[in-house]
Amino acid sequence: MIPNVISAELSDEDQAAIMAAITTIREKLPFSVSLTPSERRAKAKMGDKTRAFVEKSMEFATYHPDYLPRLFDLEEMRRDVELFAALYPVLMELIHLQELVQDTYTTVGQEAYAAARVVYKSAKANGRGAGLEASIVDMGRRFAPKTSKSQSEIQA
Numbered sequence: 549m550i551p552n553v554i555s556a557e558l559s560d561e562d563q564a565a566i567m568a569a570i571t572t573i574r575e576k577l578p579f580s581v582s583l584t585p586s587e588r589r590a591k592a593k594m595g596d597k598t599r600a601f602v603e604k605s606m607e608f609a610t611y612h613p614d615y616l617p618r619l620f621d622l623e624e625m626r627r628d629v630e631l632f633a634a635l636y637p638v639l640m641e642l643i644h645l646q647e648l649v650q651d652t653y654t655t656v657g658q659e660a661y662a663a664a665r666v667v668y669k670s671a672k673a674n675g676r677g678a679g680l681e682a683s684i685v686d687m688g689r690r691f692a693p694k695t696s697k698s699q700s701e702i703q704a
Contacts, residue, residue, distance in 0.1 A: 554656045579631075594632070602629060 574580070583591070592598065606629045608615075609622055616622065668687045675684055 551662075552659055554652065554659060599632075602632070 594602075606625060609620075609625060613622055664687075668684075668690075671680060671684050671687065675681075
């Protein structure tokens with residue numbers, strides 16, 4: 549018997565509501581940026597030590613503005629620090645949600661794949677001679693050995 553951890557459905561209406569909620573989140577973050585992988589790697593990582601450094605620097609700059617460069621924009625720093633702090637709990641919840649969706653997707657995909665293997669095995673064992681060869685061959689393509697060149701490339 550195939551172990552079944554998830555037995556659920558996602559209605560079209562619920563899927564549409566989820567997609568609308570995601571759209572709302574995107575709309576509430578109009579200042580979001582998209583980085584390339586190399587840009588992402590080049591950015592400073594904001595762990596606990598760096599967050600504490602930023603907070604202490606903001607406090608210093610607030611109480612001692614005379615020690616800052618003349619053109620330093622303290623208000624812009626304040627906006628960045630406040631936005632950074634406001635985004636942190638949102639990020640944590642989105643990461644948690646992404647992990648839940650990914651784990652659910654992986655689990656249900658594994659269950660569907662296990663069921664499909666049972667169908668294929670049964671079709672191979674019981675479907676020969678019943679006019680089902682084309683379907684069996686079509687399903688079996690999943691297990692065909694990979695070749696470095698496709699047949700069309702070889703024939704060309």
